[in-house]
Amino acid sequence: MSSVEYLKGIGPAKAKMLARLDIFSVADLLHYYPRTYQDRRENAANNGLNPPSLTVFKGRVLRTQTVPARSVLIFKAFLADAANNQIECTWFKRRTFRSFRFDPFGTLKKDFKINAEIWVIGRKENRNNFFDNKITVEEYYPANAPETAYQTGRITPIYGLTEGLTNKQMRQYMHEALFSAEAQNEPDILPPALAQKRQLLASTQALKAIHFPASLAELENARARLAYEEFLLLATAWGVKRTQTKAIAKGYGYEIKKNLLTPFRKNLGFDFTPSQKKVINEIFADLQSPLPMNRLLQGDVGSGKTLVALSAMLLAAENGYQSAIMAPTEILAEQHFLTFQKILKKLKVPVAVLTSSTKTPERKKILAALADGSLSVVVGTHALIQDDVKFKNLKLAVIDEQHRFGVKQRAKLKEKTAKLDLLTMTATPIPRTLALAFYGDLAVSTITQLPPGRRPIATQMADEYRARHIVAEEVQKGRQAYIVYPLIEESENISAKAVSEEFEKLKEVFPQFKLAMLHGQMSRTEKESVMKDFAAHKTDILVATPVIEVGIDVPNATVMVIENAERFGLASLHQLRGRVGRGQYDSQCILVAQHKGSVARERLSIICQTCDGFKIGERDMQLRGPGEILGTRQSGELEFKAGDLFKDRNILQWAIEDRDELLKDDPLLQKPEHAPFKQRLLELYQKNWHLIDLS
Ligand code: ADP
Numbered sequence: 001m002s003s004v005e006y007l008k009g010i011g012p013a014k015a016k017m018l019a020r021l022d023i024f025s026v027a028d029l030l031h032y033y034p035r036t037y038q039d040r041r042e043n044a045a046n047n048g049l050n051p052p053s054l055t056v057f058k059g060r061v062l063r064t065q066t067v068p069a070r071s072v073l074i075f076k077a078f079l080a081d082a083a084n085n086q087i088e089c090t091w092f093k094r095r096t097f098r099s100f101r102f103d104p105f106g107t108l109k110k111d112f113k114i115n116a117e118i119w120v121i122g123r124k125e126n127r128n129n130f131f132d133n134k135i136t137v138e139e140y141y142p143a144n145a146p147e148t149a150y151q152t153g154r155i156t157p158i159y160g161l162t163e164g165l166t167n168k169q170m171r172q173y174m175h176e177a178l179f180s181a182e183a184q185n186e187p188d189i190l191p192p193a194l195a196q197k198r199q200l201l202a203s204t205q206a207l208k209a210i211h212f213p214a215s216l217a218e219l220e221n222a223r224a225r226l227a228y229e230e231f232l233l234l235a236t237a238w239g240v241k242r243t244q245t246k247a248i249a250k251g252y253g254y255e256i257k258k259n260l261l262t263p264f265r266k267n268l269g270f271d272f273t274p275s276q277k278k279v280i281n282e283i284f285a286d287l288q289s290p291l292p293m294n295r296l297l298q299g300d301v302g303s304g305k306t307l308v309a310l311s312a313m314l315l316a317a318e319n320g321y322q323s324a325i326m327a328p329t330e331i332l333a334e335q336h337f338l339t340f341q342k343i344l345k346k347l348k349v350p351v352a353v354l355t356s357s358t359k360t361p362e363r364k365k366i367l368a369a370l371a372d373g374s375l376s377v378v379v380g381t382h383a384l385i386q387d388d389v390k391f392k393n394l395k396l397a398v399i400d401e402q403h404r405f406g407v408k409q410r411a412k413l414k415e416k417t418a419k420l421d422l423l424t425m426t427a428t429p430i431p432r433t434l435a436l437a438f439y440g441d442l443a444v445s446t447i448t449q450l451p452p453g454r455r456p457i458a459t460q461m462a463d464e465y466r467a468r469h470i471v472a473e474e475v476q477k478g479r480q481a482y483i484v485y486p487l488i489e490e491s492e493n494i495s496a497k498a499v500s501e502e503f504e505k506l507k508e509v510f511p512q513f514k515l516a517m518l519h520g521q522m523s524r525t526e527k528e529s530v531m532k533d534f535a536a537h538k539t540d541i542l543v544a545t546p547v548i549e550v551g552i553d554v555p556n557a558t559v560m561v562i563e564n565a566e567r568f569g570l571a572s573l574h575q576l577r578g579r580v581g582r583g584q585y586d587s588q589c590i591l592v593a594q595h596k597g598s599v600a601r602e603r604l605s606i607i608c609q610t611c612d613g614f615k616i617g618e619r620d621m622q623l624r625g626p627g628e629i630l631g632t633r634q635s636g637e638l639e640f641k642a643g644d645l646f647k648d649r650n651i652l653q654w655a656i657e658d659r660d661e662l663l664k665d666d667p668l669l670q671k672p673e674h675a676p677f678k679q680r681l682l683e684l685y686q687k688n689w690h691l692i693d694l695s
């Protein structure tokens with residue numbers, strides 16, 4: 001691979017700047033795709049590509065003029081465009097000492113000779129005046145200059161830049177690179193049969209067209225081809241990994257003894273919903289199969305996933321195995337612990353909770369009990385994946401609210417033991433194609449119904465005054481309420497302070513009621529006692545940060561007020577709303593928004609319109625992009641350059657189908673025509689192979 005430094009026009013200084021964009025080799029440069037494009041064709045249709053203030057035209061110079069001013073120097077050129085409109089182009093230069101000796105407009109004067117034909121790209125100075133023909137020039141190209149052919153008069157690439165680089169330079173480098181040996185010899189790694197089946201552009205052609213497309217249609221074809229390649233590589237990596245791991249049986253089995261499961265179900269006080277029964281059967285079948293389980297359990301907020309997980313964990317306990325459930329927040333871990341403890345005490349199954357605020361002596365005891373196998377069930381947070389946490393006999397791991405964990409954290413829990421059954425749970429459902437792309441051949445179970453008696457939660461936008469009125473009304477009736485404030489700048493610290501201030505104010509607003517406060521900076525015992533008091537209706541109103549987003553379960557609470565609702569993501573709003581409507585009473589959720597911009601409004605109105613978490617999840621995915629939601633964006637492990645997992649769902653679907661076809665024909669990619677593809681696959685994923693291995 002040759003370094004960009006040796007490309008014409010790039011020296012050591014520019015190479016350093018390019019390195020900041022992770023561009024080191026010519027190949028890196030070629031695969032640095034444009035961020036967007038401008039339509040710089042003559043008479044470009046208004047196709048939404050260009051911002052309204054952008055002006056692009058080829059004109060003829062009528063006259064030029066230098067305008068002296070006190071601190072700046074101004075050069076003006078008057079050009080006639082194709083329709084013979086006169087357009088005034090302006091350049092500004094700061095007056096410097098140098099400008100007394102060198103004419104800063106020397107080059108301009110040379111280029112803007114009367115009657116010269118010139119391409120001008122600029123911005124309208126006064127955007128309000130339709131008839132204003134004055135523009136500030138950003139780039140210009142004499143019509144007969146060689147670089148003009150790729151800089152303008154076409155659909156022109158716009159790149160993400162770094163300090164010291166301009167788009168003009170980037171285009172020049174890219175144009176140079178496209179004529180280099182690297183670009184000419186860019187291997188077409190796609191399996192030929194698949195490329196033909198999908199009628200995809202050849203690799204060299206796609207690469208050329210993604211930078212300098214001849215038309216919008218060609219651009220779309222190029223993008224599709226490059227996205228397909230990325231998706232096919234990922235899908236195949238999963239596929240190969242699956243064949244590798246499938247061959248290895250887990251080497252242990254489960255027997256349904258029912259000595260714990262039967263009393264557990266008897267003690268519950270209610271029946272599982274048919275939907276819960278169905279997914280429990282699916283999970284038990286996986287557990288009994290000789291291959292390790294890798295199942296995602298999807299179910300809306302409040303659909304009863306916890307008890308499904310506990311059923312599986314009890315089956316593990318019946319067989320003398322350890323199981324662990326990992327939750328993203330301490331509050332949720334505590335809540336699970338309380339639920340589990342209540343149930344498991346009667347069954348004489350030992351359970352403990354491990355979080356980062358577990359005190360050292362207690363932590364030591366728990367670690368010892370996990371290591372000698374005497375503790376069968378453990379509930380915890382990230383604290384569970386610390387290196388010194390060792391299990392004697394861990395066979396089942398459950399990850400709750402899995403989308404809140406990064407790919408790496410999920411992988412880490414799995415590494416605790418050689419072979420493991422894995423159940424991940426989420427209320428933010430993932431479209432099947434995405435699930436396949438991200439988690440390989442993952443099995444998915446879905447709880448499609450809520451426990452009986454649940455009613456939709458009436459949701460509205462209202463001002464603070466009205467929200468407080470509703471709170472008072474409900475509390476007078478004997479119900480309870482939550483008032484939630486957003487995290488401020490991601491900092492629990494500042495948020496705790498803000499909530500404390502609001503808490504003091506609210507105590508004055510509601511002198512007749514008992515208020516309590518909950519935030520992440522409180523000690524574990526404090527939090528525990530606040531939660532217990534609220535559950536026992538010793539307090540009426542709980543004022544909190546989003547720490548309560550998951551895990552609080554108080555059936556008597558019927559109002560959820562969310563302050564600064566515009567600051568929350570859709571999934572969070574839905575989760576928060578799910579804290580009410582858990583009992584026999586009608587419940588409501590009130591969104592108090594500060595800025596009512598149209599985007600915020602649209603998002604909030606989605607929440608008001610539907611209580612269906614699956615619909616909300618889909619909209620969220622559209623608005624924020626899947627990377628954000630699946631927790632892969634920060635970690636950057638599964639980033640795509642050309643493909644967009646959401647917009648290119650169809651291409652992803654092709655890639656998954658074709659992967660199956662490819663591996664059926666050639667499971668280990670040994671055929672000579674698949675060699676380039678295999679090589680690229682190894683280059684890409686060898687480093688991250690363990691991340692791919694979730695099966
Ligand atoms: P989520 O799926 O959001 O994690 P939870 O597991 O927290 O939901 O369950 C929400 C509430 O519903 C809990 O109080 C739980 O005890 C209750 N629940 C679960 N299953 C049933 C059922 N089949 N019938 C009645 N209540 C149920």
Ligand code: MG
Pocket residue numbers: 305306400551
């Ligand atoms: Mg849950």
